[in-house]
Amino acid sequence: MQEKKAIGFGLAAVLLWSTVATAFKITLDYFSPIQMVAAASAVSALALLAIAGYQGKLNQLLPTLRARPLYYLMLGLINPCIYYLVLFKAYDLLPASQAQPLNYSWAITLTLMAALFLGQKIRPQDWVACVFGYLGVVVIATKGDIMALQFDSPLGVALALVSTLLWALFWIINTKNQADPVVSVLLGFVLSLPFSVGLSLYMGAWQPIPWQGWLAVSYVGLFEMGITFVLWLNAMKLTRNTAKLSNLIFLSPFISLILLATIIGETIHPATLVGLVMIIMGLLIQQWRGRAKADDASASC
Secondary structure, three states, X not given: OHHHXXXXXHHHHHHHHHHHHHHHHHHOOOOOHHHHHHHHHHHHHHHHHHHHHHOOOHHHHHHHHHHOHHHHHXXXXXXXXXXXXXXXXXXXXXXXXXXXXXXXXXXXXXXXXXXXXXXXXXXXXXXXXXXXXXXXXHHHHXXXXXXXXXXXXXXHHHHHHHHXXXXXXXXXXXXXXXXXXXXXXXXXXXXXXXXXXXXXXXOOOOOOXXXXXXXXXXXXXXXXXXXXXXXXXXXXXXXXXHHHXXXXXXXXXXXXXXXXXHHOOOOOOHHXXXXXXXXXXXXXXXXXXXXXXXXXXXXXX
């Protein structure tokens, strides 16, 4: 029964994550990237505050913050503030069908950064995974014309790859954090919110935004940054087979491409599918004979 609940929570999280690339593009029609970060962070902070209250964890907020105030400020500035600013700008510059698979290579980036910062050994299959993963990135970014190395938006590609570095860095810094995950993420959102709001005001006055824009950004705040994290966390706690659960993540990018094509009519270039398959192959190679490391990474999604 518990395993069925775990799969249910996991599938719900994956399905919601599959919709966010489409939601990003819709929301960017109404908001600039920094405005989107500020508004979505506020919605997510409120959602996480409600979840923490429901779980009876609000009394942990101040003690946790007092114990390591600069640490949680740093986490919040990395994610959500800087990470989502970089990611949303990448989506602003690239078709979502390119930005989403490029960002999906973060798990391979995490392996390299864990070796650099945590001293973890890179196994032979990790190097093979890197070759497949980053070759897939190049295929997507160049639309299959690898030899020419011409990008529609070099800055967009660079930002999408930088987002993988930021996301991996966030989880590496978070590795030894013993505090409750919901409380930790909530503190990050609350502490970073003044910075994202202040930067959005500094970058220019907010123009009137129709209700459709507020609905879209609320969806992003709830289902990219907030509620979905809790669903996945519950799935990881309930399951007895973390590796099996983590494989559900591989459904997300393909569902996302279908939604992009059907909802906003984005053309999916054949090279995008080829490159995405190569990235997925790289991630599967990483999991081979290395379930423990894959489990740690999947728990961070």
